[in-house]
Amino acid sequence: MRDFSQDHRWLSINTATARKQHGAEVPIATIIDQCAERGIRAIGPWRDQVAAAGLDATARQLRSHGIELSGYCRGGFFPAADAAGLRAALEDNRRAIDEAKTLNATCLVLVVGALPGALDGTPHYTDIARARSEVFDGIAASLNYARQVGMPLAIEPLHPMQAADRACINTLEHALDICDALDAQKMGALGVALDVYHVWWDPKLQAQIARAGKERLLAFHVCDWR
Template sequence: MRDFSQDIDWLSINTATIRKQHGQEVALNTLLDQCASAGIRAVSPWRDQVAAVGLNSIAAQIRAHGMALSGYCRGGFFPAADAAGLRAALDDNRRAIDEAKILDAPCLVMVVGALPGALDGQAHYHDIARARQEVLDGLAASLEYAREVGMPLAIEPLHPMQAADRACINTLEHALDMCDALDPDATGALGVALDVYHVWWDPKLQQQIVRAGAKRLLAYHVCDWLTPTRDLLLDRGMMGDGVVELKKIRQWVEAAGFRGYSEVEIFSERNWWQCSGEQTLQVCKQRHQTVV
């Protein structure tokens, strides 16, 4: 396993981690400057943050700072109430692929979606098998275009608590089953984004990480699971503050061949989003060197 104790060369910051500071939203161009000032060499930005500043402007800023990307968040949300909605999702994912290419991202992270309308409190249908089929169909169509432009897609399985509203793929095994169905030769065009927050609990985790191997492991996200968790979406913990066996999981991931960044992705409405970006980044650096 790589030694992270002496430097932060393999630390990446998902920009959600510092998107709010002192409770207020902060623009992505400011976040990138903060990361650069902290000596952080890689980031993973969100599409809405990029759009708010401008794609070309952000691409130029990333190049000027000499930064790499560990991923681009996010594509997906394929299921829809009707045919028009399905077409709109495919169009949006095509745009996301193009954006990821302009930013020179190593992959586009796919949060695949679930029961359409559920995020707004009223699902248009309750058939989760239908949603999973629409995800499979949407991934197949998006993968065809992604192959053309050379942008790998990384399916992110989410914790089962989000099966209704955000992602109906909830285990690494299920994500890999979809990869095998759509990319049976493991060409590198389709893989997974492994977020410890969503998968740490899975009794098959080590087995499925071995199955994934280097060709399928496209991104690795770290944070921690707090006990108690006060909000299942917005109360992620800083690494070392919760119960996830971070070093053990990274050992498994690296034994399977992963050599990319450990990307810190923390949604923390009551804690880290109340701090300054500089404070949060300093703790991220320290925890990366000691507990990740």
């Protein structure tokens, strides 16, 4: 593994990891300045942080520092309790795609969602097959618009412990199966975001990374938890 201790040009900081400093919430504008001061040339910001600072203001600041977006977090959360909720999810993902395009992100990361309402402790249904079907349909619908504007979508499989409330896509294999079904020609519009924290346990991981190749591997998230 390369030593980045003296050269930060190839690093990207997930801004969620820096939003709390000394017990206080830090604005994304400050985080961007801190990254620029340290020679870090890319970040992966979260939508709520950008919304708090203003989309256009954040885009201008990124351009002024020459900082790129390795990805934009997040789209997804497609499953819903009813048809109105499904439509609202698609509308929100369309907005996320537009925001990612304005910020010139390399991809929009999709945390796909799971049982609607589970995050609040009261799921509206417990049929995970239904949730996965709604995820597939939501990605398919969002992909059409993403292709139009030129914003790749990156499906991020999460650890199975989060299958009920955050993401019902939990293996790289499953994410790639969706990619192959919706983007068989590998045109660059759909791929995966691989987070070591979530997929380290998978016995098929190495084979599926090889299967993904550079055409599908749109983002790679590392951490030091193990």
